[in-house]
Amino acid sequence: MRGSAATRAAVGLASSAWLAACAALPFPSGAPLGAPEIESGEYLDLRGAVHVHTRVSHDSRGSIGEVVDGAHAADLAFVAFTEHPLRAEFTPARGMVEGVMLIPGWEARSAGASMLALGVGSSRGLPQDPAELVDEIHRRRGVAIVAHFESSQLSDPALYERAAPDGIEIVNLHAVALEVPVRLALGELLLPAPLGLRALLRTPSANLERLGRIRGVRALVAGADAHAKFRLLGPLGGTLDRYRDVFRLVTTHVLARERSPRGVLEALRAGRSYVAFEGLEHGVRGFAVIGACRPGRRCCASTTSRNICCTRTGTTCTRSRSMAASRC
Secondary structure, three states: OHHHHHHHHHHHHHHHHHHHHHHHOOOOOOOOOOOOEEEEOOEEEEEEEEEEOOOOOOOOOOOHHHHHHHHHHOOOOEEEEOEOOOOOOOOOOOEEEOOEEEEOEEEEEEOOEEEEEEOOOOOOOOOOOHHHHHHHHHHOOOEEEEEOHHHOHHHOHHHHHHHOOOEEEEEEHHHHHHHOHHHHHHHHHHOOHHHHHHHHOOOOHHHHHHHOOOOOOOEEEEEEEEOOOOEOOHHHOOEOOOHHHHOOOOEEEEEEOOOOHHHHHHHHHHOOEEEEOOOOOOOOOOOOEEOOOOOOOEEEEEOOOEEEEEEEEOOEEEEEEEEEHHHO
């Protein structure tokens, strides 16, 4: 009995060590994403992670050092924290750490889901009523983003209009994980985390359909919902959901007038943001919207700073000239 127990214990330890090693492997993590910012006309295109938890939240074990290391690995310019107010003994981090902008914020319960209060330093006095919460966030010069849009009452157009938030979390990785638990678990067990986590890269079709029914939405963000809490070896590590891996899956880009937390928040307020599934295509820079038009008519592909005017023949658009975005 002692021998078999010892054997089982040894096998268990070896399995745990193997799983921890897989989870901690830095390779393959994909090619570098590139610079965390580029100039795009009058704006800076800043790549960042929104909806991030640390040990300030009751359900996270992540440290600021791990967040910053993860931001460097994913070439992020900013990280927007959204800590849980429940039992929080500290306030979210803020400022610039090793070149990464840290933006404080909270995830407040509201409308059957939650609201992200970005740029808000204290959770005291945040109401639950959606309209009142948005007003309070704005009073504190923050940005109000509807989180977990898939389960929020604010997916109702009338309720959204009444609350008037600044934008929507169009995809949330935690919500996606609940949709693909088996595939995710198998990937995490059999593959290095950067590959196993790719099971979370799914088109948010239902949320896009909900978005189409709402008018006046300005900003769109991607919710990393990163916690860095699944640690196979406890304090020794073996983290399955490392920041560096989660940050590389989906990112939020903002077109900011300046490289500062104030610039990021102003861009979100104005709706100058887009979401990139960086886990599918590394180094996303800008986007294009191809407008449909009849043969022989002009159509445009809009980028972050310029419009490319084209002439359509049949189903093909051929580039004819470029001009300032405001003129096309």
